[in-house]
Amino acid sequence: MKEQKSSSESLRDAIERSLDQLSERHRMTFDGVLGEPPKYIPEWAEQQFYSIRNRLLDIRGYESKTLIKLMDKYQSAFLTQSEKPESFSIPFSYPNGQAIDIYCFIDEIGFLAWLRWCISQGEKECGRLLGKGFYQERKKGADKTNGKIYASREYCIAVAREKWDEEQREEKTITRIGDMCTHLLYGLAQKEMWRPTSEKKVREWLSKAEKDGLLDIPTEARKAGRPSIN
Numbered sequence: 001m002k003e004q005k006s007s008s009e010s011l012r013d014a015i016e017r018s019l020d021q022l023s024e025r026h027r028m029t030f031d032g033v034l035g036e037p038p039k040y041i042p043e044w045a046e047q048q049f050y051s052i053r054n055r056l057l058d059i060r061g062y063e064s065k066t067l068i069k070l071m072d073k074y075q076s077a078f079l080t081q082s083e084k085p086e087s088f089s090i091p092f093s094y095p096n097g098q099a100i101d102i103y104c105f106i107d108e109i110g111f112l113a114w115l116r117w118c119i120s121q122g123e124k125e126c127g128r129l130l131g132k133g134f135y136q137e138r139k140k141g142a143d144k145t146n147g148k149i150y151a152s153r154e155y156c157i158a159v160a161r162e163k164w165d166e167e168q169r170e171e172k173t174i175t176r177i178g179d180m181c182t183h184l185l186y187g188l189a190q191k192e193m194w195r196p197t198s199e200k201k202v203r204e205w206l207s208k209a210e211k212d213g214l215l216d217i218p219t220e221a222r223k224a225g226r227p228s229i230n
Helices: 002-027 045-060 064-079 103-118 125-129 132-169 177-190 198-212
Strands: none
Touching: 045 064, 045 103, 064 103, 103 125, 103 132, 132 177, 132 198, 177 198
8 A cells, every 4th residue: 555655656746747847848938949939830830849849858868958959950951051951960869879760850850940940930921931831842852851861871881881890800901981981982973872072971970870889990990091992
């Protein structure tokens, strides 16, 4: 009986904490993540905002400031287009450790960034921009571009992993990372896949993959010099 009471109290405490948390979020001035959006936005957009916002914070494990940075990057790459699409980097996993579903990630971050931007345009323009048809067309373009970038990144990581593993296994000369990036850019061109404008982005992909435990870059690959690729 005592255990049952303790369990009930724990559940009540958890519910109260959740309610306090939601109340605190709503008291904030709206910044795209925290706070309440204006009442003039369509009901479907309001419901989607709360659903995505709470999922990203409570389940995905994001902090609000991290989401704001991701939204800023998305806005620059796909809404205002002040930066190139490849400037928007898609992480390999959520803060909670769960693997990223690229299309789900784009939908979530993209919608929050889109809604914030629409609201910034004023009530009248916001009403036009939040028409579902207009939103779906813009989102379709972002999905297509990000899908190409994601496929190219996965190709580069897979090829680098296979080549370095083979070189170490067969005790061959290890390809330097600079030459590897050049080789990967050439491979993307041959396959007519999306490719970044420089080796720097490919190097960033490989470094991030190593950091996330998806790739082991051999020590020899970091040495100075650029011997010919095997």
